[in-house]
Amino acid sequence: MLLISHRGNLHGRKINSENHPEYVKIALRSNFEVEVDLIGHAGRLYLAHDPGLMRWENIVDEKFLDNPHLFVHCKNHEALSFFNSRSMACHHFYHSIDNFTVTSKGLAIAHSSQGAQKKTICMLPELHGLSKESVEGCSGVCSDM
Secondary structure (H helix, E strand, C coil), X not given: CEEEEECCCCCCCCCCCCCCHHHHHHHHHCCCEEEEEEEEECCEEEECCCHXXXXXXXXXXXXXXXXXXXXXXXXCXXXXXXXXXXXXXXXXXXXXXXXXXXXXXXXXXXXXXXXXXXXXXXXXXXXXXXXXXXXXXXXXXXXXX
């Protein structure tokens, strides 16, 4: 089962640190996969969940993103378009209100509202009080914990 850090968080949500490149690197060095949010704006790529969170220190490049342990949640068309002409090692995907999506490498992700679904990555099970036993059939878990 894949263990995926949500935005670099390993021990609970740290809003001021999540999606920061150095924070993400800590989770990667701790042998976790990491889900990050990517916004494209004016030719730059920012690790950020919302446009209001885009900061200079969160700008990343192709080298940073070309990592097989990253799951890149493209938050807008510009971020998604970045991957169109590139063959990258990372998983990337887009979804907004969809219950399910599939990454560029073929893994299914269930929206957190869907709970634990067999053969999918379960997003944020802690939001719904799901037990370890309830996620056993999942292909992965993405969590802040």
